[in-house]
Amino acid sequence: MKISTLKAWKKCIKKVQNLPEAKHFNYPYASAPGYESWAYTHAYMLLLAMTLDKILLNKALLQTEQVETHSKACTCAWVALLNDAPFRHLGEELARAFIATKPLPCIGEEQMPYPAFVLNLPKGLLLDDTGTNVNTIIVMSYTFMVHKCSEKGVKIIVDTVMADGGLQVIGLAADGTQLISTVNWKDAHIQNPDDPFCDGFDPNLVSEAINRMMRIALNSMAAMTWKKDLLEIEYVTAGAGFGGHSHSLKQRPVYWIGKNYARKHTATTNAQSTGIVKSPHWRSGHWHTVKHGQGRLKAKVLWFEPVYVNAAAKP
Helix, strand or coil, rough: CHHHHHHHHHHHHHHHHHCHHHHCCCCCCCCCCCCCCHHHHHHEEEEHHHHHCCCCHHHHCCCCCCHHHHHHHHHHHHHHCCCCCCEEEEEEHHHHHHHHCCCCCCHHHHHHHCCCEEECCCCCEEECCCCCCEEEEEEEEEHHHHHHHHHHCCEEEHHHHHHEEEEEEEEEEEECCCCEEEEHHCCCCCCCCCCCCCCCHHHHHHHHHHHHHHHHHHHHHHHHHHCCCHHEEEEEEECCCCCHHHHEEEEEEEECCCCCCCCEEEEECCCHCCCCCCCCECCCCEEEEECCCCCCCCCEEEEEEEEEEECCCCC
């Protein structure tokens, strides 16, 4: 990432934060140390949404606009803002465990805790193909996005691959670029998507970044649906928003997924006998549907957590 690009992007964000719609926005959330602020994320999404508005108005096709690939991030941010998508912090240890967990293969629309939500990641956890921090992920039902766009007169062409719905996932990088993944429910859990939107970039690096992002998104969805003991609300004292003063301080919530989660770890069993100690690594986890109850007619989804082997150092 070029320093000049980052500086230019930060200037854009500052300008947006000074707009009336940002300055007078009543921020419903607080952010934790080591995470991007909600005010910054809101301005980022607002800038993308404003970009989409300009695309629509400049083409004078508000009633029939066909939103193309390059506008997907703008569209996703626009829909998320319009529908007050919930904002959730993902604990660092849990995020690393999610990256080491295979997503559930049978997940679908009915398993989504919300039709759209925003994940705030620990800074430095997820990087794009250029090594730039991706601190925020927007996760949205593709069907929900198409429906909400249609309500506003924005038409999205749905190809046959997405006819039965799926996920639209957008990673917001710190330099103003985005990681984009559009995938149907059948293929959502599969690694190395066929079309990682990587024209002009290293496809291997882009696919790796998108795979990590998708694991975080899908496993966070599963946790909010089936692992509710990981959910927690913390109240902190925070200002009313950008430009807030001391008199406007109030208790605001930080919604957590896995704030106090601690990774499972072990040492290799053959280290003493062979004298060879393997380098630290993850033994992958997975989600599994377990039958239970009389006649095993009931079913519940359990998370078999990944294990960090030889946890002498962080991954």
